[in-house]
Structures are given as C-alpha cells and as structure tokens.
Amino acid sequence: MRVFRSRGTKGWAVALSLATLLAAGALSLATRSPAGAAAPQVQPAGGYDLVASDGGVFTFGDAAYEGSLPALGVSVNNIRAMLPSFDYRGYGLLGYDGGAFAFGDYPFSGSAVQNGIGATDLVGVAITQQGGHGVGGLLVGADGGVFTIAGAQFEGSLPGFGIHVTNIVGIAATADNKGYWLAGSDGGIFSFGDAPFFGRPPAGSSPVVGIMATSDGRGLWVAEQNGSVFAYGDAPSFGGLPDFRVTVSNIVALVPTPSGKGYWLIGSDGGVFTFGDAPFHGSLGALRLAQPIVGAIAIP
Numbered sequence: 303m304r305v306f307r308s309r310g311t312k313g314w315a316v317a318l319s320l321a322t323l324l325a326a327g328a329l330s331l332a333t334r335s336p337a338g339a340a341a342p343q344v345q346p347a348g349g350y351d352l353v354a355s356d357g358g359v360f361t362f363g364d365a366a367y368e369g370s371l372p373a374l375g376v377s378v379n380n381i382r383a384m385l386p387s388f389d390y391r392g393y394g395l396l397g398y399d400g401g402a403f404a405f406g407d408y409p410f411s412g413s414a415v416q417n418g419i420g421a422t423d424l425v426g427v428a429i430t431q432q433g434g435h436g437v438g439g440l441l442v443g444a445d446g447g448v449f450t451i452a453g454a455q456f457e458g459s460l461p462g463f464g465i466h467v468t469n470i471v472g473i474a475a476t477a478d479n480k481g482y483w484l485a486g487s488d489g490g491i492f493s494f495g496d497a498p499f500f501g502r503p504p505a506g507s508s509p510v511v512g513i514m515a516t517s518d519g520r521g522l523w524v525a526e527q528n529g530s531v532f533a534y535g536d537a538p539s540f541g542g543l544p545d546f547r548v549t550v551s552n553i554v555a556l557v558p559t560p561s562g563k564g565y566w567l568i569g570s571d572g573g574v575f576t577f578g579d580a581p582f583h584g585s586l587g588a589l590r591l592a593q594p595i596v597g598a599i600a601i602p
Contacts, residue, residue, distance in 0.1 A: 347363075347602075348363055348559075348560070348583075348600070348601055348602055349364040349365035349583050349600075349601045350362050350557065350566060350574075350583065350599065350600050351384065351386075351393060351598060351599050352568060352572055352586065352595050352597075353384040353393075353595065353596060353598065354381070354591060354592075354594060354595050354596065355380065355381050355593045355594055356371060356378060356379050356381065356592070356593040357370055357372060357376065357378055357381045357395055358372050358593065359384075359393070360572065360586060360595075362585075363583030363584070363601065364601055365390075366390075366406070368391070368392050368393060368405040368406035369405045369406070370405075371395070371403060378397060378401075379593065380397045380398035380399060381395050381396065382396055382397065382398050382424060382426070382427075382596055382597070383395070383426055383596070383597045384396075384597040384598065384599050385408070385429060385439070385599065386408075386599045386600075386601070387407050387408040387409065389407065390601050390602065391407045392404065392405050392406025392407040392408035393405055393408055393599060394408040396424060396441070398423065398424055398425075399424070400424050400441065400449070423445065424441050424444075425443060425444050425470060425471055425472065426441070426442045426470070426471065426472035426473045427439055427440065427442070427473070428475040428515075429475065430453070430454040430455065430475050430479040438451055438455075438479070439451045439452060439454055440454050440473050440475055440482055442472070442473040442484060443470065444467075444468050444470050444471075445461055445466070445467060445470065446460025446465065446467055446470045446484055447459050447460070447461050448482070448494075453479075454475075455479050455495070457480070457481055457494040457495030458494045460492060465492075467486060467490070469486045469487040469488060470484050470486050470487075471487050471509075471511055471512065471513075472484070472485045472510075472511075472512045472513040473485075473513070474513045474514055474515035474522060475519070476495065476496055476497050476515065476519035477515075477517065477518050477520075478496065478519065480495045481493065481494055481495025481519075482494050482497055483497050483513060485510050485513035485524060486510065487509045487510050487511070488505075489510050489524075491522075491524070497519075498520075500534030500535050503526065503530075503532050507526060507530065508526035508527045508530055508551075509526060509527045510524055510526055510527075511525055511526060511527050511553055511554055511555070512524070512554070512555050513525075514556055514557070514558055514565075516535070516536055516537050516558070516562055517558075517562055521533065521534055521535030521536040521537030522534040522535055522537055523556055523558065523565065525542075525553060525555070525567065526542075527553050528543065528544060528549075528550060528551055528553065529543025529544060529548065529550050529567050530542040530543070530544050531556060531565070531567070531577075538562070538563065538578070540565065540577035540578040541577060542567070542577075543567065543575060548575070550573075552569045552570040552573075553567050553570075554568055554569065554570045554596055554597070555567070555568040555595075555597050555598050556568075557598045557599065557600050558600070559578065559579055559580045559600060560600060560602035561579055563578050563579045564576070564578025564580035565578060565580055566598065566600070568595060568597075568598045569595065570595050571586065571587055571589075571591065572585055572586020572589065572591060572595045573586070573587035574587070
C-alpha cells in the first residue's frame with residue numbers, strides 16, 4: 303500500500319468538451335527535483351475521475367474531462383455515483399432522486415425520474431454485463447429497492463421480500479446479468495439471483511460505504527469508512543488502511559483497477575490511497591473542497 307497526498311492538482315478543465323448532456327428530472331503534478339537528483343519517473347498509463355456531490359468532476363492521469371454540472375450552470379447537491387462509458391470517453395452521474403446526467407459518449411438509457419419512479423433515496427448504481435458489454439444499469443435505494451434500466455434483469459428487492467431497512471449503501475452486479483448483491487452500512491450483505499453469498503464483515507466494525515464485484519462476478523470487495531477492505535470469493539485482498547496504521551474516517555469509495563490486481567480508496571476530501579497495482583496520478587487531499595467527493599471511476 304502506498305499513501306499519497308498531492309501538493310497540486312490537475313485542472314478540472316477550463317475548456318468544456320461536452321458531447322451530450324441529458325438530464326432526466328430535469329493534476330498532473332508538477333514537481334521539482336533537487337539539483338543532481340534523478341528525474342521523476344513517468345507515471346503509468348491510465349487515470350481516474352473523482353466526482354463531488356454537486357457534479358463537479360476532477361480528472362487525473364489520462365482520464366478525459368468531458369464536462370461537469372457546475373460548468374454547465376446546473377445547480378444540484380445530490381449526486382451519489384459515477385459510471386464510465388464503455389470506451390471510457392464519457393461518464394454518467396446519478397442523483398439521489400434518480401436524475402441521470404450523461405457526458406461525452408456515455409449512453410444515456412433512462413433514469414428513475416424519466417420512468418415515472420418517485421425515488422428520493424437512490425444511493426448506488428451498477429452496470430450490468432451481457433457478452434462483455436455493459437447494456438443496462440441497476441439502481442438501488444437506501445431501503446433496498448432495486449430499479450432496472452436498459453435491459454438490466456430484475457431479481458428482487460428487500461421491500462419485495464418484506465425486509466425493512468434504511469441503510470443500504472451500494473449494489474454490485476454479477477457478470478451474466480442474472481444476479482446482484484446489496485450492502486448495508488451495518489455490514490449486511492444481501493444476494494439476489496445467481497449472486498452467491500460469501501459472508502459479511504464482522505459485526506461492530508466501521509460502517510460499510512461501498513461494494514464492488516470482480517470482473518467475472520465471482521468475488522466482492524467491501525469497503526468501510528475507516529478504509530478497511532474485505533475480499534470475498536475470487537477477489538484478491540491487498541489490505542486496507544488500518545492494516546498500515548493509517549487512521550481516517552472519511553473513505554467513500556473503493557475503485558478496482560482494470561486488471562483487478564489492485565484498488566484505490568477514495569476519501570471525501572479527495573484523498574487517494576493506492577493498493578496492489580493501482581498507480582497514483584494525483585489527489586485533491588490538500589484542497590478544501592466546497593462539496594465532498596462521493597464517487598470515482600478508473601480509466602485503463
């Protein structure tokens with residue numbers, strides 16, 4: 303595990319190159335080397351985008367900036383998740399009320415608001431896969447209600463089984479579009495369809511903040527607010543922040559690398575922590591953001 307905090311940031315772009323915006327419901331780091339010191343090594347290819355609750359987008363490494371909601375004069379403070387387009391030349395943002403925003407070539411395929419669903423508590427989203435291509439999405443509310451868009455397969459929800467909770471924080475999909483997992487902040491894991499149940503984090507640990515599936519849908523990573531990471535199934539473990547005696551309480555997302563051999567942990571202040579083969583391209587940890595970071599995506 304390598305922990306980095308940047309002293310500068312890559313701009314979040316002055317020039318706006320927005321190919322498409324559909325709203326339903328309405329750094330590189332510059333460093334100086336001391337005399338005689340070796341030149342800095344070139345950063346590995348790839349990058350990542352971070353998104354704030356107001357829809358502000360921050361790009362690092364090779365990640366392309368395709369626009370943001372503040373740059374378009376759109377005023378919201380309810381963004382909850384970010385998803386990449388299938389060729390990584392765009393991204394989608396999901397609002398707490400189900401409103402969806404598409405940038406670049408992200409394929410807009412509907413939203414809870416557009417479909418007449420009066421959602422007010424959406425907390426997570428997952429791409430479903432068919433034949434190796436994302437074809438739809440799964441949205442989940444804090445009560446465990448699941449909404450499907452554009453070909454995603456519905457396999458049940460917590461309210462449908464008479465289970466009453468208000469603490470669901472994320473959803474992850476199996477690779478064949480026939481199952482998914484829900485995660486509660488208390489560590490409860492619920493499986494639907496062909497998603498196998500692997501277990502749950504120990505009771506009484508830090509609140510769970512996110513859940514991510516491996517690319518083959520046979521494993522899970524579960525991340526907690528203090529940076530602890532639990533790996534299940536075929537998901538490899540590279541440790542978490544407490545394993546390295548790093549104390550935080552603001553982790554909001556875990557993002558696997560495209561290879562599945564590492565992951566980034568993202569803090570609400572924009573701090574970025576790398577594990578396994580995850581390269582560091584910069585962070586926002588040295589800034590005082592007006593709105594907290596709520597999600598991130600990786601760019602291969």
